[in-house]
């Protein structure tokens with residue numbers, strides 16, 4: 001990953017759900033290196049502590065971890081209240097990144113109500129609830145970046161529920177961009193396969209049905225993305241320099257959907 005890129009985020013406050021792993025963690029790293037104050041949210045305190053250590057090692061700067069299950073409205077509100085307490089009374093969340101998400105392959109005939117509630121509970125409800133909790137602190141110049149997926153814009157095999165959840169994130173992004181204009185910008189990123197723990201779990205679940213090399217071969221660029229490459233686009237969208245982009249759906253997919 002290229003280091004020390006400047007996004008103009010020095011002194012800004014950033015809250016990142018799913019900031020303890022993968023794309024969220026890579027985004028935290030870039031924003032910390034850029035001089036932002038960064039709060040990472042996730043359910044596992046162990047992953048949170050590991051992420052803080054990694055961020056300190058990589059950037060020399062301290063982020064802060066707040067435990068939060070984004071599928072709970074009470075926990076989302078409590079997390080933002082903690083940020084407000086740590087930041088002081090005039091909190092402005094300049095950057096909210098909704099990266100918490102889950103993936104599972106499953107054909108429709110095997111889908112249960114519990115699967116539906118679990119997937120949409122994080123990917124859709126979690127994105128909406130954390131944004132709702134942050135609303136009082138999103139002021140002029142603030143922005144929201146949601147992480148959707150290529151699965152939101154084109155169908156993928158064996159994951160109709162995941163596709164539907166990410167399609168909802170794209171629709172939410174566009175609608176919220178209208179509701180929060182002109183003061184707050186709202187955009188989303190649609191990555192294709194990214195080398196993160198989520199992808200590693202996907203390959204384990206596939207049980208040899210396909211491999212990373214099979215995945216890579218589908219891409220015009222002949223590989224999957226790194227988390228840092230996606231984080232770069234997230235930070236570019238979040239940058240105050242990106243002041244005329246809102247309601248945008250940005251693909252980061254190595255050309256997968258170009259054809």
Ligand SMILES: NC(=O)c1ccc[n+]([C@@H]2O[C@H](COP(=O)([O-])OP(=O)(O)OC[C@H]3O[C@@H](n4cnc5c(N)ncnc54)[C@H](OP(=O)(O)O)[C@@H]3O)[C@@H](O)[C@H]2O)c1
Pocket residue numbers: 017018019020021022023024041042043044045047068069070071098099100101102103122126147148149150190191192193194195196197198199
């Ligand atoms: N990797 C890919 O190929 C890919 C492609 C397209 C889109 N995406 C999307 O990108 C986003 C990030 O994925 P990733 O690959 O970085 O995944 P990851 O490495 O598995 O990280 C997921 C993060 O979300 C957190 N999380 C999960 N459920 C949560 C909940 N209920 N409340 C709060 N935090 C929760 C996890 O922490 P805890 O488990 O500790 O809570 C972790 O920090 C997701 O929305 C995913 O759908 C990923």
